[in-house]
Amino acid sequence: MFDRAHRPTALPDFVRTLDAMRVDDLWLVEDIGWAGSVALTATALAVSSRLRIGMGICPVPLRNPVVHAMELAALAEMYPGRLVAGLGHGTAARLRRITRPARSRLEQLDATFTAVRGLLAGEHVTLTTDTIALTDACLEHVPPVPPPLYAGVVGPRSLALSGRIADGTILAEGTTPEILGRDLAHVRAGGAGRPHEIVVYLHLLVHPDPDHVAAVAAPIVSKFADLHRATPTPAMVASGTPKSAAQRIAALWEAGADTVVLRPVGDDHLGQVSQVLDALGR
Secondary structure, eight states: OBOTTSOGGGHHHHHHHHHTTTOSEEEEOOOTTSOOHHHHHHHHHHHOSSOEEEEEEEEGGGSOHHHHHHHHHHHHHHSTTOEEEEEEOOOHHHHTTTSOOOSOHHHHHHHHHHHHHHHHTTOOEEEEOSSOEEEEEOOSSOOSSOOOEEEEOOSHHHHHHHHHHOSEEEEOTTOOHHHHHHHHHHHHHHOOSSOOEEEEEEEEEEOSOHHHHHHHHHHHHHHHHHHHTOOOOGGGEEEESHHHHHHHHHHHHHHTOSEEEEEEOSSOHHHHHHHHHHHHTO
């Protein structure tokens, strides 16, 4: 993951370094007040020669569905097969500062997926909700290969919705194998048996000093335990030696994750990733 705290000017070199490493994806974060995901994604796709680039996630209240579709269509046509478009509710507290809340966040996400998917497929879309009003909306440039749409969500109803409407689900940092098993049940309850990728974000903290690891990881664990409504546990961070961090990653794969996205903290982000790749035998 290219963390939101990084300056945008650091992205090209970050991408070039990852391009030469044994990773498959680069994921970018959009959060209100930080850099926009569309600009970051376009840059990453242009600089990289092979990486799949994940937008994770665009809060749907920030853009009209037609704007979402226009941006995604352009990127998908220029870089077919290398874009994953993540959409989600966004953080309610931050969104209240800049936009009027939807009557139902679930309905807003559902309607946005319906509209964006239809537009990317070349359909003329008419849709009216309390936050969306489209009349015969369409794209002039429909991408030959529409990008997959993933939902970044938490909570049973949102996870079930993702299983029904999305091509994949993005699970937040702090997901342990136990939380993953719980969330997978909700996703599958909403799904229809079609292919559905599970992407899990995971903080990475490779450091030899256990006391340092404990001090740095503590607020992360506390925050994401609250988000997941789960008991805090050190397993919420891939930490310690490269081998122990690799074991946390492998445990998520074994529990049903298809893709694990590492979010390094502390110093030398890419150095930490390289050490864990070695421990994983990649």
